[in-house]
Amino acid sequence: MNxxxxxxxxxxxxxxxxxxxxxxxxxxxAIFGMLGPNGAGKxxxxxxxxxxxxxxxxxILFSGQPLREEHTNRIGYMPEERGxxxxxxxxxxxxxxxxxxxxSASEAMTRVNYWMEKFEIGxxxxxxxxELSKGMQQKVQFIATVIHDPDLLIxxxxxxxxxxxxxxxxxxxxxxxxxxxxxIIFSTHRMEQVEEICDEILLINKGHKILSGAVAExxxxxxxxxxxxxxxxxxxxxFSAQFDMISIENGEAIVKTGSSDNALLKYFIDHNxxxxxxxxxxxxxxxxxxxxxxxxDPNTRKG
Amino acid sequence: xxxxxxxxxxxxxxRVRKKAFMITTFLAPLGFIAFVIFSIMMTGYSxxxxxxxxxxxxxxxxSVVFADAPDGSVIFHKEKNFKEVEQAAKQPKDQKFDAIIxxxxxxxxxxxxxxxxxxxxxxxxxxIARAFINKTFSxxxxxxxxxxxxxxxxxxxxxxxxxGLSYKGLSEDIKxxxxxxxGVAFGYVIGMAIYILxxxxxxxxxxGVTEEKSNRIMEVLVSSVKxxxxxxxxxxxxxxxxxxQFVLWMVLMWVGHFLIIPMVGLQSSHLQTMPHGGIxxxxxxxxxxxxxxxxxxxxxxxxxxxxxxxxxxxxFLLYGSLFAAVxxxxxxxxxxxxxxxxxxxxIIISFVILMxxxxxxxxxxxxxxxxxxxxxPIIMPALMPFNPPIWQILLSVFxxxxxxxxxxxxxxxxxxxxxxxxGKKTTFREIGRWIFAKN
Numbered sequence: 001m002n003x004x005x006x007x008x009x010x011x012x013x014x015x016x017x018x019x020x021x022x023x024x025x026x027x028x029x030a031i032f033g034m035l036g037p038n039g040a041g042k043x044x045x046x047x048x049x050x051x052x053x054x055x056x057x058x059x060i061l062f063s064g065q066p067l068r069e070e071h072t073n074r075i076g077y078m079p080e081e082r083g084x085x086x087x088x089x090x091x092x093x094x095x096x097x098x099x100x101x102x103x104s105a106s107e108a109m110t111r112v113n114y115w116m117e118k119f120e121i122g123x124x125x126x127x128x129x130x131e132l133s134k135g136m137q138q139k140v141q142f143i144a145t146v147i148h149d150p151d152l153l154i155x156x157x158x159x160x161x162x163x164x165x166x167x168x169x170x171x172x173x174x175x176x177x178x179x180x181x182x183x184i185i186f187s188t189h190r191m192e193q194v195e196e197i198c199d200e201i202l203l204i205n206k207g208h209k210i211l212s213g214a215v216a217e218x219x220x221x222x223x224x225x226x227x228x229x230x231x232x233x234x235x236x237x238x239f240s241a242q243f244d245m246i247s248i249e250n251g252e253a254i255v256k257t258g259s260s261d262n263a264l265l266k267y268f269i270d271h272n273x274x275x276x277x278x279x280x281x282x283x284x285x286x287x288x289x290x291x292x293x294x295x296x297d298p299n300t301r302k303g
Numbered sequence: 304x305x306x307x308x309x310x311x312x313x314x315x316x317x318r319v320r321k322k323a324f325m326i327t328t329f330l331a332p333l334g335f336i337a338f339v340i341f342s343i344m345m346t347g348y349s350x351x352x353x354x355x356x357x358x359x360x361x362x363x364x365x366s367v368v369f370a371d372a373p374d375g376s377v378i379f380h381k382e383k384n385f386k387e388v389e390q391a392a393k394q395p396k397d398q399k400f401d402a403i404i405x406x407x408x409x410x411x412x413x414x415x416x417x418x419x420x421x422x423x424x425x426x427x428x429x430x431i432a433r434a435f436i437n438k439t440f441s442x443x444x445x446x447x448x449x450x451x452x453x454x455x456x457x458x459x460x461x462x463x464x465x466x467g468l469s470y471k472g473l474s475e476d477i478k479x480x481x482x483x484x485x486g487v488a489f490g491y492v493i494g495m496a497i498y499i500l501x502x503x504x505x506x507x508x509x510x511g512v513t514e515e516k517s518n519r520i521m522e523v524l525v526s527s528v529k530x531x532x533x534x535x536x537x538x539x540x541x542x543x544x545x546x547x548q549f550v551l552w553m554v555l556m557w558v559g560h561f562l563i564i565p566m567v568g569l570q571s572s573h574l575q576t577m578p579h580g581g582i583x584x585x586x587x588x589x590x591x592x593x594x595x596x597x598x599x600x601x602x603x604x605x606x607x608x609x610x611x612x613x614x615x616x617x618x619f620l621l622y623g624s625l626f627a628a629v630x631x632x633x634x635x636x637x638x639x640x641x642x643x644x645x646x647x648x649x650i651i652i653s654f655v656i657l658m659x660x661x662x663x664x665x666x667x668x669x670x671x672x673x674x675x676x677x678x679x680p681i682i683m684p685a686l687m688p689f690n691p692p693i694w695q696i697l698l699s700v701f702x703x704x705x706x707x708x709x710x711x712x713x714x715x716x717x718x719x720x721x722x723x724x725x726g727k728k729t730t731f732r733e734i735g736r737w738i739f740a741k742n
Contacts (some may be wrong), residue, residue, distance in 0.1 A: 010536070014736070050526040069529075077526040081725065083519030099309050100527040143524065160659065 003183035009058035033198035076150035101148035314540025486688035494685035512630030538623035618680020628714035631721030653678035662687035676706025
């Protein structure tokens with residue numbers, strides 16, 4: 001079951017293409033990374049999912065139904081450009097945002113109390129937003145995003161400007177929500193940040209989808225049979241003839257093998273060299289992205 | 304719909320709770336009332352206990368007793384020697400008298416001339432004190448003269464009654480002209496009030512939108528509500544603040560008129576008991592003021608306030624949506640200011656037309672200006688004291704609210720695009736493109 005499914009989404013601003021025939025699915029309960037450099041069209045896609053703007057063509061399905069107005073109550077969105085009313089009191093502000101998601105006044109109060117206690121900012125209820133530290137404001141912002149218990153959580157550059165403690169807090173919270181079956185979309189240009197968090201990703205560039213899929217599968221797909229081996233002893237001269245050596249340094253060799261069989265290990269065993277460590281080097285999302293963009297763009301291919 | 308109500312609620316409550324709102328709503332009219340009362344006090348009772356010396360060189364008034372004012376504001380003293388009194392008055396430390404009345408030796412009751420009153424104190428004589436002294440002397444002179452001519456007290460009363468009757472004939476005319484004066488004054492005050500409210504609260508909407516943009520809360524909000532809901536919620540919420548303020552002002556004025564009218568009314572009735580021409584040199588006419596006050600009192604305020612609210616709200620919605628659009632289009636405050644001008648202009652022009660229209664409330668300009676949605680919020684309520692035909696009012700209301708719907712649709716397009724634009728200077732050409740863009 002897909003929480004969200006986009007098919008052939010097109011969006012143009014005048015002559016500028018923000019989204020060109022983008023299609024992808026987000027399975028229920030997945031942590032989904034929407035990755036790409038600045039200006040790739042991530043925010044445009046998000047705004048179409050949150051019904052802030054509308055696609056020129058294409059279809060968006062939410063839990064299998066065409067996306068409608070009332071679905072916005074089941075989506076929590078933390079935009080990249082985020083802020084709060086500076087002069088409003090924390091408690092009132094959270095109640096207000098909760099009520100705009102169609103929570104009743106009493107329900108909103110219960111949940112605001114719960115989250116404020118959970119994030120240990122209970123004693124700040126009657127303070128104005130502007131009196132809060134940056135970190136606390138970010139907590140409030142996050143509470144506002146999850147207060148209505150959304151099925152789909154969209155976080156645009158969630159870690160930008162976040163201190164490590166709050167980043168960890170939010171990361172833990174995200175795993176928690178995943179456990180409860182919620183779907184989370186991460187949008188960021190800093191791919192290394194979400195590499196371990198995401199189950200599935202979408203890579204986009206200049207409004208075009210580059211690729212999408214499960215992170216583990218993509219890594220397999222883009223791997224170059226690179227291995228790293230740490231050893232104790234001396235390599236024979238024949239080693240560099242037998243294997244495509246990338247680097248060798250401080251008792252660690254990185255080599256590329258034609259196949260993924262154990263030829264490399266066999267060499268070490270045959271030559272009686274102690275192996276301390278052996279592992280496959282999978283490409284990082286960054287590397288995958290760069291490679292995929294190069295493959296997709298005819299302008300860069302010639303170079 | 305429910306979400307709009309929540310937005311209206313927030314916009315309304317956060318503003319009404321502000322100290323600035325309390326101050327402008329309660330202190331401004333109180334200050335105004337205090338000012339009016341203070342000026343009445345200043346002219347009316349500039350100071351009490353005026354000591355007046357009467358030096359009767361003619362000897363006519365020897366047997367006459369001059370009664371002091373019942374409230375003690377004027378106290379008469381009969382003195383003999385002018386020189387002595389004058390000398391005494393020159394000693395600043397020992398100012399025994401505030402004024403000296405010298406009745407010349409050749410004073411002739413049959414041919415009474417004006418008597419000089421020399422004011423000695425630095426504080427000038429108040430209007431009431433002067434009127435009282437005048438009345439006392441006129442009465443005494445009349446009494447003595449009547450005695451001389453052997454006219455009985457009844458005959459004298461009879462004469463006064465005649466005068467009283469002629470007053471009544473006059474007062475109907477005064478009442479009519481008083482109504483016309485009130486019409487123009489009211490029209491002006493109403494037009495002015497709407498003009499100010501549009502400017503103040505329109506700017507408030509614009510600032511509110513700019514604030515949401517620069518606070519970066521806009522995108523959080525529009526993921527929960529439609530931009531049009533956000534825009535209308537803000538306009539209606541702030542409009543309600545304006546109406547609240549206006550209604551409170553009206554209530555305060557109503558309460559205030561109970562405070563002011565007795566003060567003015569008491570004095571004018573006090574003055575009216577004097578014979579005609581009793582006050583000389585005073586630049587206000589007691590009767591006229593009392594008639595104006597009476598007309599004001601009899602005025603039917605309820606329909607006026609009702610029409611005022613309908614037009615203020617309509618005009619506010621219309622201009623408010625434009626102000627909101629400008630707030631959304633402008634990136635920062637200076638940006639917005641240059642974009643505001645085309646909206647301010649029709650408001651200012653309407654105000655200029657208002658001046659003209661009050662002179663000719665039945666003219667063509669008045670008719671057109673009361674129908675065109677951009678000027679009708681200011682002109683139509685201002686014309687209300689002149690009893691315009693009902694079709695004109697209804698057509699004007701219809702066109703105003705129709706104009707609002709068109710403006711709101713246009714503004715919503717600008718608003719929806721503008722609120723998500725950052726760091727780019729917005730030009731009119733760009734706004735034009737937003738209006739014609741689909742979605």
